[in-house]
Amino acid sequence: MIRTTVINVNGEVRRDLPVEEVHREDVKWFWVDFAQPEEDEMKLLRDFFGFHPLAVEDCLEDFSERPKLDFYDDYFFLLLHTINPATLDFHEVNMFVSDQYIVTFHKQPVKVVDTIWQKHDVGRKGKYTTYNIMHEIIDGLVDEFFPLVYKIEDRLNQVEDVLENSSTSVMLERLFDIRHDMSKLRRSLIPMRDLMYRILNSGKLHFLKEHHLYYNDVYDHLLKLVEMLESYREFSSDIRDNYLSVNSDKMNNIMMTLTVITTIFMPLTFIAGLYGMNFSYMPELDERNAYFIVLAVMGIIALGMFAFFVRIGWLHFGIRKKKKRRKIRLK
Numbered sequence: 001m002i003r004t005t006v007i008n009v010n011g012e013v014r015r016d017l018p019v020e021e022v023h024r025e026d027v028k029w030f031w032v033d034f035a036q037p038e039e040d041e042m043k044l045l046r047d048f049f050g051f052h053p054l055a056v057e058d059c060l061e062d063f064s065e066r067p068k069l070d071f072y073d074d075y076f077f078l079l080l081h082t083i084n085p086a087t088l089d090f091h092e093v094n095m096f097v098s099d100q101y102i103v104t105f106h107k108q109p110v111k112v113v114d115t116i117w118q119k120h121d122v123g124r125k126g127k128y129t130t131y132n133i134m135h136e137i138i139d140g141l142v143d144e145f146f147p148l149v150y151k152i153e154d155r156l157n158q159v160e161d162v163l164e165n166s167s168t169s170v171m172l173e174r175l176f177d178i179r180h181d182m183s184k185l186r187r188s189l190i191p192m193r194d195l196m197y198r199i200l201n202s203g204k205l206h207f208l209k210e211h212h213l214y215y216n217d218v219y220d221h222l223l224k225l226v227e228m229l230e231s232y233r234e235f236s237s238d239i240r241d242n243y244l245s246v247n248s249d250k251m252n253n254i255m256m257t258l259t260v261i262t263t264i265f266m267p268l269t270f271i272a273g274l275y276g277m278n279f280s281y282m283p284e285l286d287e288r289n290a291y292f293i294v295l296a297v298m299g300i301i302a303l304g305m306f307a308f309f310v311r312i313g314w315l316h317f318g319i320r321k322k323k324k325r326r327k328i329r330l331k
Contacts (some may be wrong), residue, residue, distance in 0.1 A: 001038075002034055002044075003033040005031040006022055008026050012072070019032060029158060032103045033113060061215065077096055078097065080093045080095070080137075085148060095134060095137065152181060152232055156239065
């Protein structure tokens with residue numbers, strides 16, 4: 001599907017004109033949106049608009065490339081990413097921009113583009129330009145990442161809340177899933193941050209003199225998103241390391257307790273084994289109270305060893321107080 005919006009020199013806005021009419025003399029500038037275009041519609045990028053074959057190839061390729069900016073004779077080409085909130089897979093949003101036109105191309109539905117297309121009159125007050133459309137699209141694409149990044153934070157806080165009640169396998173699986181999602185977001189956000197830095201510092205984009213503050217605001221948002229993700233990566237690593245340390249400490253305590261129990265029963269087992277031998281001539285066998293004496297000796301040995309292990313700290317009894325964790329929130 002191809003949608004068109006044409007702004008005449010007198011400020012009149014006309015929509016859904018045939019593509020062939022966008023080059024009329026009374027047209028001040030126009031916006032053509034290739035929304036999930038058909039095969040024959042894609043050919044218009046090269047045959048009708050005459051865009052460079054390399055830029056057209058970037059639009060038509062099935063695999064996604066990194067966000068980038070390319071300059072041509074009288075226009076520039078932008079490749080940006082939009083993200084699917086459900087799967088965190090990203091798709092391309094391509095833009096050809098000049099003073100006279102903006103052409104957007106995307107093979108997947110893009111909510112931001114649809115919202116900007118429908119929400120207002122692009123010819124308002126006669127001051128609206130192609131660079132305003134470009135800014136709103138970029139700003140909308142960047143803002144889509146904020147709910148996803150905040151969701152990552154909430155998931156990390158949930159993991160931390162159930163830290164002591166989770167098994168090792170479940171805990172690590174949840175953490176690795178979160179870190180995998182963060183990696184997906186970073187693979188899109190970091191190139192977009194670098195791209196926006198290039199836009200702000202490019203001497204070829206004359207319109208930045210009037211729109212610098214707006215594009216700088218988008219760059220600040222990208223910096224914030226990347227910093228939040230970096231902070232969450234460190235936070236997830238701390239949770240993982242702390243959990244493994246606590247789990248290792250629990251295992252050490254369990255092994256120490258079992259070792260102490262085994263050590264206590266070693267002399268008792270020796271005594272029981274000694275008197276379990278079926279020899280006919282053993283001095284203590286004739287003693288009337290020998291059985292009770294041996295039991296008493298075994299009890300004294302067990303209690304003595306138990307008291308000794310408690311004294312040296314191998315066995316301890318106490319209630320550990322749970323510390324209330326402070327959840328993180330970057331603003």
